[in-house]
Amino acid sequence: MDHRAGNPAGLRERTRRAVQAEIVSTAMRLFLEHGFEATTMEQIANEIGISRRSLFRYFGSKEDIVLGDHAEHGEALRTALEARPPGEPPWEALRAALKALYDSLPYSPEDFLKITSMLHASPSLRAHQWEKRQQWTDLLVPDIVRRLGATRDPMSELRARALAACALACLEAATDAWVRSGGTIDMEWAFDEAVAAARG
Template sequence: MNDRKGRPAGLRERTRRAVQAEIVTTAMRLFLERGFEATTMEQIATEIGISRRSLFRYFGTKEDIVLGDHAAHGEVLRAALEARPANEPPWEALRAALRELLESLPYSAEDFLKITSMLHASPSLRARQLEKRQQWTELLVPDIARRLGAAEDLMTQVRAHALAACALACSEVATETWVRSGGTVDMERAFDEAVAAVRG
């Protein structure tokens, strides 16, 4: 495991990452078993066998535990977009990148449905999720602007922001539809329908 500069991570950093992963795994299990709002940081700390103070050294809030990997997912999405053919139109490239992100998630369809349902049911999680999605938009804009042909032009930046934001909004609508259907609706078809409505 390497650090951000490609160097092998030290023992302390590897230990920290291992503890963070254990916290997330344990907390997600408790959230799914008991509900997000009903689970406390104290219960999470007790389940893991660490003090509440130690838990707060890793995560300040329950929302941070659930959405802490959202930033990493944003980087996966950006990398997937940048790996698409340079001449691929923005909408097609965004669709393919979002599909790659979804396929990269380490959850079964059943667990992903439970986690997504939990996200949609909690107002505090929804608020934080929207904040993270804004960060994703910023990550996607440079590549979209290049695909539009004039990355430094102000109006191109406007169009790139609009495209990235709309694609993520369509993804959110498709995911919400999938959750409401209990996982029976085809998420990609719902995304395509949302995009068609925006582009029509």
């Protein structure tokens, strides 16, 4: 291994990640204090002590700051689903994987409620979140196809995609109900109710 070649790149990457983490932390505090729509990229840059141009090197928009970790969450969800027992039915496996993802989030219930409420109050954030959630479906489909046990059926991917999309829609409905209740209802109960309604 060429340490002379590897160390500078590794240091740059660690520095970049540290700056990104500081930006996200500072921005989330400002968003929660002043509201997402009222907070500007310039305010975030000033609070951190960098130029607005430098901020845009890390994040192209406020939406990217809030939802930048959604891709990582999608990968974590796929990993959690693939870790479920092979014979577990798709609905049960998806429920367990979603719970594992929720349990892994680095927020207190109070902070998660504030962040989720902010997401639901902003049309632009909701739109960006929906776009990113579509990518989650693509990640989940291969494992669900295997669980359906119909890999040679040309319609198996369609069924798997519909199932994954429905589970994520149930998650969205449950989260929305949880936010509207001010966090007083149980999220898992709300998800199970949504799934029961979808499955008829």
